[in-house]
Amino acid sequence: MFCEKCGKEIPDSTKFCPACGAPVSKAQDFVNKAGEAFNAAEQELGSAFDEVKQSFTGNNANQQNAGYQNNGAGQYNAGYQNNGAGQYNAGYQNNGAGQYNTGYQNNGGQTPPPYRGEKLKDDRGLASYIILSIITCGIYGYYFIYKMAHDVNVACDGDGENTSGLVAFILLSMITCGIYAWYWYYKLGNRLANNAGRYGLSIQENGTTVLMWCIFGTLICGIGPFIAMHILIKNSNMICNAYNRTHGLM
Numbered sequence: 001m002f003c004e005k006c007g008k009e010i011p012d013s014t015k016f017c018p019a020c021g022a023p024v025s026k027a028q029d030f031v032n033k034a035g036e037a038f039n040a041a042e043q044e045l046g047s048a049f050d051e052v053k054q055s056f057t058g059n060n061a062n063q064q065n066a067g068y069q070n071n072g073a074g075q076y077n078a079g080y081q082n083n084g085a086g087q088y089n090a091g092y093q094n095n096g097a098g099q100y101n102t103g104y105q106n107n108g109g110q111t112p113p114p115y116r117g118e119k120l121k122d123d124r125g126l127a128s129y130i131i132l133s134i135i136t137c138g139i140y141g142y143y144f145i146y147k148m149a150h151d152v153n154v155a156c157d158g159d160g161e162n163t164s165g166l167v168a169f170i171l172l173s174m175i176t177c178g179i180y181a182w183y184w185y186y187k188l189g190n191r192l193a194n195n196a197g198r199y200g201l202s203i204q205e206n207g208t209t210v211l212m213w214c215i216f217g218t219l220i221c222g223i224g225p226f227i228a229m230h231i232l233i234k235n236s237n238m239i240c241n242a243y244n245r246t247h248g249l250m
Contacts, residue, residue, distance in 0.1 A: 111198065116157070124144075145169055152239065155195070169181065192239055205231045
């Protein structure tokens, strides 16, 4: 933050400015922290707008040169190296037993899913979810659910589960008066926690935690569902980030 008197930048929680000795008011500290929060929200909004724009322009699905290089024969090399026997190594190392290591420890007998040609979004935030949902009268909230389900299905592919998409989420939520939405959150929370070991991660909050916030957290000024969504966003960001790092998409 900055001193009100001399304008020098000073560390947070400082009571007196090291440069001029002026006392730092709590009001200024609050203003600075609020500014930081608004800046973070603005970055989230920019990232969310970029995601929507890319979805409409098809950049995520049609970029042939995203990490690919033309080998001069109309073919593309996605960071692969020829091992001299007509085969290619996609950044994997042979462990001597005919198996390959992706750089992550396998804690649950499963391996990270193969690369499916796209980088997953790993910087979603609660602020952008709330603000854009309000601005679009709830439309962005449904788009958010659609994209999150898609990315989780990619990152957790091969675990024997499937996170339902937007159509099922809307229809079943309407039929069950919103109960299915809580069930969807519960299943997603469990899936994220169960797949953390595939990437050497540890996620403490599972579906039960999310469900409890949805049900009982509603009594706390209605903020429970937002805390539940925050948990899902945070954990899905961790999984998607690990997927991106596994496949060199950072």
